[in-house]
Amino acid sequence: MNLFKTSTLVLCLGLSACSQFQSQDASTPGAAQADSGKHSWWPFGGTDKADAKAPAEAPKPAVANANAAADKSAGNHWWWPFGGSAAGESAKVEAADKPVPVPSAADNKAWLDQHEAPVRAAVAGSKFKVERRDNALVLTAPVDGSFNPKRPELLLPVTLAPLASVAKVIEKEPQSGVFILGHSDSSGDKATNDKVSQQRAVAIAAIFRLSGLGNDRLRYKGVGSDKxxxxxxxxxxxxxxxxxxxxxTPRGNLLPLAQAN
Known part of the structure; x- marks a missing residue:
């Protein structure tokens, strides 16, 4: 009998407590929502599991700001190959734009002496001409016979083998670089000439890009009919x-060449 009375008393106390919590939730919903963040009202304790399941607040996206910064950087480096408006491309540009010592006259001569014969051999029998200058071996590709006359951005198959051979000579040495200038005649308007010269430069840059040259070793620019x-x-x-x-040319000459052209 005493056990029955005790059980009845415990049950009544429990029902009374539950009723009190329900009354508070119904009368002050705003307070309940505010307190729910602390879980101070929870009658049976143990909020660790509930906190673990609660989704973390999503971080605010910063894509727009990153892209804006990258676009601004790409705009400043108009001569940079393959462009890019993503934050990753911006990081590559910054890494490749770190100062590289400009080679001395003796270093340039040594580099030219080492590479002139292999480069000439690579284009032997083609329409490409090789000229040795103070700081670079200049390979000149005539548009006539090298590019599709109806599609200025497309190289003819006959030009691929000599370009690939030259790329093989250069890719083996990390301190070697390539700077490409596309040119046009003056028969069209300036906007058209600038565009077509850029397309020609991009087409040849793609061959070196496929050979593994990164942004720190490869740059291009279209100059239209200006030169x-x-x-x-x-x-x-x-x-x-x-x-x-x-x-x-040696990689240290890339930035000076880009600035001079």
Whole structure:
């Protein structure tokens, strides 16, 4: 009998406590929601599991800001190959833009002496011409016979083998770089000339890119008709001006070449 009375008393006390909690939730929903973050009202304790299951607040996306910064960086480096507006590309540009010592005249000569013969052998029998300058071996590709006449961004198959051979010579040495200048004649308007010269530079840069040259070793630029080597008033002169110059050089010369052109 005493056991029955005791059980009844415990049950009544429990029902009374539950009723009190329900009354508080119904009368002050705002307070309940505020307190729910602390779980101070929970009658049976143990909120660790509930906290573990609660989703963490999602971080605010920073993609827009990152892309804006990357676009700004890419805009400043208009000569940089393959561009990019992602934060990752911006990081690559910054890494590749770290100062690299400019080679001395003696270092340039040593590099040229080492690479001139292999480069000439790589393009032997093709339309490509090789010129040795103070700080670079300049490989000149005439547009006529090298590019599709109807698609200026497409190389003809005959040009792929010599370019791939040159890329093999350069890719083996991390301190070697390539700077590419695309040119046009003056027969079109400036916007068209700039565009087509850029497309030609990109087409040849892609061959070196596929050979493994990264952003720190490869740069390109289209200069339109700004740097003619012959008279644009004649057909022969215009043909000479339509060209792509591939400058093979020690990596430390890339930035000076880009700034000078």
């Amino acid at each position: 003619p080597v012959a008279d644009n008033k004649t057909k022969a002169g215009r043909a000479k001006n339509r060209r792509v110059e591939v400058m093979l």
